[in-house]
Amino acid sequence: MSIIKIEDLTFSYNEDTEVLKNVNLEINKGEWVSILGHNGSGKSTLSKLIIGLLKASSGKITVDGELLNYDTVHSIRRKIGIVFQNPDNQFVGVTVEDDIAFGMENLGIERNEMISKIQEFSKKVNMIDYLNKAPHELSGGQKQRVAIAGILAMGTDIIIFDEATSMLDPKGRDSVLSFIKELKNQGITIITITHEMKEALYSDRIVILKEGKVIADGTAVDVLQDKKTLNSSNLELLLPLKLIYHMQEQNIENKEIEEILWQLSLIK
């Protein structure tokens, strides 16, 4: 069953250029979809349209059965959490604690529950010792972790991560990926916007945007093998797959090694 349905969506910030062009996309409940694409391809714009921060020039967006418009935007926003590309855009409070609470406050979550969630999620992202700090006193990666905690704490059915791990160290990135896997197991619908092919591999499905158009939409395994499309969108092949293609080009035949490389490229 689709939880997000986008039909013929077109958007421009100003008259002369269309940033998104006739985008059609259906995301199923409980699915994890990666959105990839070159810088400026329209990924963040699309995510802002889905939560109603921007208004489409034409086309329709339906979320959980509700058509997005002026009357439904508030109800729809309660169902979707978004971690913005720049964590500073998420911070409104004086302290880290305020910022983790902010999303929950908007949902009207009861105070006691909020306090326990702040503890739970700040611990989860390893920021519990920083609750009294001001957001501008954090390092880049610490800001990202706080932004993630605030959105996870909201407990929405749909979560969008817009390059939410771009400034995390390798271990921090792995742990966020494992939270996302947990969420998926709980039936949460996930959209991750990323430039990391390794991260995209974890998702069920990959959508590629190029100059505002959807140019690929398929299972992660299929799209990650599509060398031509990846190249034309400023993306790249995973290293083991790249090696397989080079072996084939140079007629180096070795079925055993190819098989192993296949396995290695699909290890999550």
Added chain:
Amino acid sequence: MAIKFNQVTYRYESANNDFYDAISDISLSIEDKGEFITLIGETGSGKSTLVQHMNALIHPSEGEVLIYGIKVNKNTKKDKKEKLNPLRQKVGLVFQFPEYQLFEETVERDIIFGPKNFGMSEVQAKAIAKEVIVQVGLDESYLLRSPFNLSGGEKKRVSIAGILAMNPDILVLDEPTSGLDPKGRDDLLNLFLSIHEKLNKTVIIITHDMNIVYKYAKRVLVMNNSRLVFDGEPSVLFKKKNIEEWNLDLPDMLELQYNLENELGIKFSKNPNNIEDFLTEIKGAK
């Protein structure tokens, strides 16, 4: 020697009167020619704080930094503009968040701000803006746009263009590739590499991407818990057992090498630097 840290500690005082040593007792030297350095380490370990000392943006709480012979310590007055300003041109710093660097009405004005500040004519600065915008993978039409109405990766590129326009002797880039698409990342790294090789300039890059460390760096600095815990060659670092403990991981090439060695029961003759090296080993394994 261009930059020398002597036992530098930097202490933040928080709004709630806590003190925190973000870097502690750091000593290191950086040459103004011929170095390609990556600075890595876990989130919050002090990397951004460390590099902000390199052009005297912040001053040590203890110890001193020598930058092109100018001594900077806790007694150095922040308003010593005439003394410190030339350092900003010699050591160009790109911030982790491009938003901290972009403030003008147009991209062009942002890019020419630095060069003009250091005495270049407007006409000359504009000509340079046209060159650098293309170098970072955007076209000239971006010059007239507002830097605030750009995508994340486009902002990053513009902030890098601003430093390139200043033509500093040392380029210090705080996570220049985060938010760039893979091709943009490779193109810009190759640009930094060519600046390093052709003009013999020193480049210092903060990154969480071990592939960059492996592929480009001659020297790698690792920060952990406010301290410099490693200063040496990447090949030595990746042999160490502490990688995990420092929240790092292996570059893709090494991971694939070790996996293939395990699976095939072979030993590579050397660590691979590119796909061709893998192919050579694979041909040998037949």
